[in-house]
Amino acid sequence: MNRAVNARRLRRDQTLAEKALWKLVRNRRLGDFKFLRQLPIDRYFADFVCEAGKLIVELDGAAHDGREDPDARRTQILELFGYMVLRFPNERVLADPGGVADDILAVLGSTRL
Template identity: 80%
Template sequence: MDAITNARRLRRNQTLAEKSLWKLVRNRRLGGFRFLRQHPIERYIADFVCEAGKLIVELDGATHEGREDHDARRTQILELFGYMVLRFPNDRVLADPGGVTDEIVAVLRSARL
């Protein structure tokens, strides 16, 4: 399956946390920054990407448990492409969406300096 087809499939089958965060960041709702969801970058598909701020936001659910080494390596590779990677557990996005978005905006604004 090619990256575009896979990204489209992931967009259709979002987790509850992804749906919740997407509602908060879509259409430049978060500080005027434009986000893409399930965006292919090389061989990876990032959950949310802000190209202007070179920021990737990854949401980690139960499938990431025990895969910390894999996630760390993936983060390193994405950073080689010039991105900063923020990771949030799904339960934090659902329990504290405002705190998550505040943290994302703070990173994006500090990147502009």
């Protein structure tokens, strides 16, 4: 399957947490920063990417339980491309979306310095 088709499928079949975060960041709603969803970077698809802030936001659900090593390796590779990677558990996004948005905005605000 090619990358564009896979990215389109991931955007269509997003989790509840991804839907919740997308509502907060789409259309420059968060600090006027533009976010993209499921952007292919190297061999990965980054959940949410802000190119201007060189930030990737990854949401971790049950599939990530016990996967510290693969997630750490993925983060290392994405950082090689110049991005900072923030990870949030799905539960936090669903329970405290405003807090997650504040955390993302704090990082993006510090990149403007």
